[in-house]
Amino acid sequence: MDIFTKNYLDGFMAEVIGRNPGEPEFHQAVREVAESVAPYITSAPYLMDLKVLERIAEPERIIIFRVPWTDDRGTIQINRGFRVQCSSAIGPYKGGIRFHPSVNLSIMKFLAFEQTFKNALTTLPMGGAKGGSDFNPRGKSDGEVMRFCQSFMTEMYRHIGADTDVPAGDIGVGGREIGYLFGQYKRLKNEFNGTLTGKGIAWGGSLLRPEATGYGLCYFAEQMLATRGAGFQGSKVNISGSGNVAQYAAQKAMRLGAKVQTLSDSDGFVYDPDGLDEEKMAYVFQLKNMMRGRISEYAKKYPTAQYFPGQRPWCVPCDIAMPCATQNEVEAQDAENIVKGGAICMAEGANMPTTPDAIRIIQGAGLLYSPGKASNAGGVATSGLEMSQNSMRQHWTAEEVDSYLRRIMSDIHAACLKYGTQEDGTVNYVKGANLAGFIKVAGAIVDQGLV
Numbered sequence: 001m002d003i004f005t006k007n008y009l010d011g012f013m014a015e016v017i018g019r020n021p022g023e024p025e026f027h028q029a030v031r032e033v034a035e036s037v038a039p040y041i042t043s044a045p046y047l048m049d050l051k052v053l054e055r056i057a058e059p060e061r062i063i064i065f066r067v068p069w070t071d072d073r074g075t076i077q078i079n080r081g082f083r084v085q086c087s088s089a090i091g092p093y094k095g096g097i098r099f100h101p102s103v104n105l106s107i108m109k110f111l112a113f114e115q116t117f118k119n120a121l122t123t124l125p126m127g128g129a130k131g132g133s134d135f136n137p138r139g140k141s142d143g144e145v146m147r148f149c150q151s152f153m154t155e156m157y158r159h160i161g162a163d164t165d166v167p168a169g170d171i172g173v174g175g176r177e178i179g180y181l182f183g184q185y186k187r188l189k190n191e192f193n194g195t196l197t198g199k200g201i202a203w204g205g206s207l208l209r210p211e212a213t214g215y216g217l218c219y220f221a222e223q224m225l226a227t228r229g230a231g232f233q234g235s236k237v238n239i240s241g242s243g244n245v246a247q248y249a250a251q252k253a254m255r256l257g258a259k260v261q262t263l264s265d266s267d268g269f270v271y272d273p274d275g276l277d278e279e280k281m282a283y284v285f286q287l288k289n290m291m292r293g294r295i296s297e298y299a300k301k302y303p304t305a306q307y308f309p310g311q312r313p314w315c316v317p318c319d320i321a322m323p324c325a326t327q328n329e330v331e332a333q334d335a336e337n338i339v340k341g342g343a344i345c346m347a348e349g350a351n352m353p354t355t356p357d358a359i360r361i362i363q364g365a366g367l368l369y370s371p372g373k374a375s376n377a378g379g380v381a382t383s384g385l386e387m388s389q390n391s392m393r394q395h396w397t398a399e400e401v402d403s404y405l406r407r408i409m410s411d412i413h414a415a416c417l418k419y420g421t422q423e424d425g426t427v428n429y430v431k432g433a434n435l436a437g438f439i440k441v442a443g444a445i446v447d448q449g450l451v
Contacts, residue, residue, distance in 0.1 A: 001039060008048065009038040016057055023106035025327060029113050029352060030057050032371075036434035050450075052442045059112060061085040064105070065155040067133055069148045072141055081152050083131035083159055083167075086112035089444035091125035092163055094380060094387075096170030098132035099177065107327070108132060111170075114351055115380070117437030118373040121412045124384035129165055131156065137172050138292070149180035157185050162193045162390070168383045169198040171326065174244065174289070175210070194390025197383035206386035207398040208405065209379075214248025214349065215402070216378015216409045217322060218256060221347040223413040224368045225320075227427065230344065233257035238318040240264045241325035242288050242295045245349045245376065249322055251281050262313035264325060265295045269313040272298075272305040317341035324349030335361035348372035359430070366426075374412050374433040381408045412436075 001009070016030050034053065041047045067079040082105065085093045095115040098107075108130050116128025133152060137145050160167060169178050178198045186192055192204075199205035208215070218232070225231050235258045239246050242263040250260045259275035263284065272280070283301060287293045299307035314321065314334040321338050323330050327350065330338075335358035338346060345368040348354065352372060354362070362369045385404055389396055412433075419439075420432020 002042075005038050005042045008042050009034055012038070012053065015054070019058075020106075020109070023109060025106045025110040025352070026113065028328075028356065029110040032352075032356070032430065033113070033117065033434045033438065036431045037438045040435060040438070046446075047442060050446060052445050053438075055445060056087055056116060056438075056441060057113065059084050059086045059109065060088060061159075062105075062109075063156070063159050067135065067148065067152050067155070069144070069151045071144050079133050079135040079148070081131070081133045081155060082108040083156055083165070084108045084112035084129060085159075085165060086128040086130075087116040087441060088127040089441050089448065090120060091127050092161075093129035093165035094119055094126035094168070094383065095129040095131070096168045097173045097177075097181070098130070098170040099135045099137050099172030100132070101134055101136045102326075103132045103134045110327070111351055114373050116441060117434060118377045119380055119384075120437040120440040121374060121415060121433060122377050122381040122384060122408055123411055124381060124408075126166075126380065126384055126387075129167070130170075131167055132170065132173075135172075137177065142176070145177060146180045149177055150184040153181045153184040154188065157188045160185075160195055162195050162387075166194065166383070166387060167196055168380070169244075171243065174198075175200060194387050197386040199386070204386075204390050206382060206389055206401055207396065208401040209382050209386055210244060211248040211252075212382035212401075212405055213245045213376050213379030214250070214324070215252045216381065216405055217245070217249045217324070217347055217349045217375050218252040219378065219406055219409040220370060220375040220413055221320065221322070221345060222256070223410060224347065224370060224429070225345055228344070228368065231256070232320070235259070235319040236261055236317070237320045237322060238262045238313045238316055239322045239324055239349075240269070240313055240329060240353075241323070241350065242284065243324070245379070246322075246324040247281075247284060247288065249324055249349050250276055250284070253320075253322075254278075254281065258320070261318060262316055263295055263298070264313050267294055267296060268307060268309035268311055270295050270298045270305050270307050271313065271316050272302060274304050314338050314341075318343055319345070321346040322349050323353035325353065326350055327352045328355050330354040330358045332357040332361060334358060338362065339365040339367065343367060346370075347375045349376050351376065363428070363430075368427075368429075370416070370429040371433055373437065374416055374429060377412055378405055378409055381405060
């Protein structure tokens with residue numbers, strides 16, 4: 001990076017940090033993109049003059065609101081709700097809703113910023129947004145979750161719509177929560193439309209939407225591995241998390257011939273040296289989605305598996321690492337363990353799960369490494385397909401949706417190759433994804449004037 005570009009980058013980041021103090025996750029997400037696109041911006045001075053990156057880093061709208069609700073004892077509870085609408089340059093805002101105690105403004109802004117580039121990579125007309133609450137659905141009854149969702153939507157419905165902002169699920173927001181949210185939206189608006197995605201199949205949902213992020217992750221990793229003449233067949237795969245993304249990534253990787261060795265939750269991880277199979281996967285689906293249990297129960301069910309409380313799965317040697325839990329879960333020591341364990345590929349299923357220090361270690365060791373905005377885009381891509389089906393009042397087959405998903409992930413990989421291939425022939429997927437997404441969003445911003 002030349003001195004002029006470095007000065008531009010340093011000045012830009014100083015302004016971002018100064019305007020957004022105390023938001024480390026947001027700073028991290030912006031810096032990762034800015035480092036990739038700064039040379040492109042300084043080579044096209046009009047982008048500097050029009051302050052395009054500065055505009056993307058400043059959300060178009062931030063809504064913060066109170067969410068009062070009553071628990072089963074009749075006690076009043078108060079949570080905080082968020083919706084960060086980052087960019088509508090290429091389409092209506094699109095992004096998930098997260099219910100988790102860690103939710104705060106910094107995390108919402110980082111996720112909305114990331115979503116802007118991720119959605120651009122899908123080639124579908126979707127802007128970037130994210131929302132959520134510090135509400136924790138874990139341990140809550142169905143009635144408590146319903147009352148919370150109804151209160152949350154009673155405020156948020158004013159700010160969303162099929163042509164304005166289309167939320168979806170995320171951590172803590174699955175089919176149950178989407179159902180309650182959609183029901184309240186329909187009740188308040190007296191409209192049945194495609195304002196939320198991830199809906200039930202019987203009332204406007206798309207086949208393969210639950211599977212899409214995990215399946216898309218594997219489709220993208222397949223493309224990465226193929227650049228080195230490798231694949232999933234016979235590979236050992238470590239996956240973190242045990243929610244929606246992790247479950248379907250494990251299922252698809254297993255069906256592609258891999259041995260999936262690990263799953264985790266916030267309490268620890270399980271290691272199964274025999275690998276998962278269809279019976280074990282069925283138990284995981286039941287455990288996590290029906291019983292809402294902890295992953296430690298897996299080791300009790302299958303005695304050959306070991307449970308490691310308070311630890312992450314990256315100490316177990318593997319060929320392919322897939323972090324699918326949450327942001328910044330892979331730290332420097334974890335990255336060193338992944339490298340020492342013989343991995344050749346790390347594909348992110350979560351949003352920004354790898355710290356900057358860990359990324360440097362992974363890339364420095366020559367591993368294939370993809371950022372979440374590229375490799376986990378299958379979920380939002382299929383949400384976009386659900387929007388299309390809702391608009392046309394059509395319902396596509398699983399084979400049709402899967403075909404679209406495979407093509408979209410292939411196109412994203414091709415874009416990463418186009419913008420991320422280095423002089424020595426290696427591919428910097430971070431640079432490729434950031435540049436591909438930025439160029440599309442920046443072009444739309446320039447075309448639409450100062451708005």
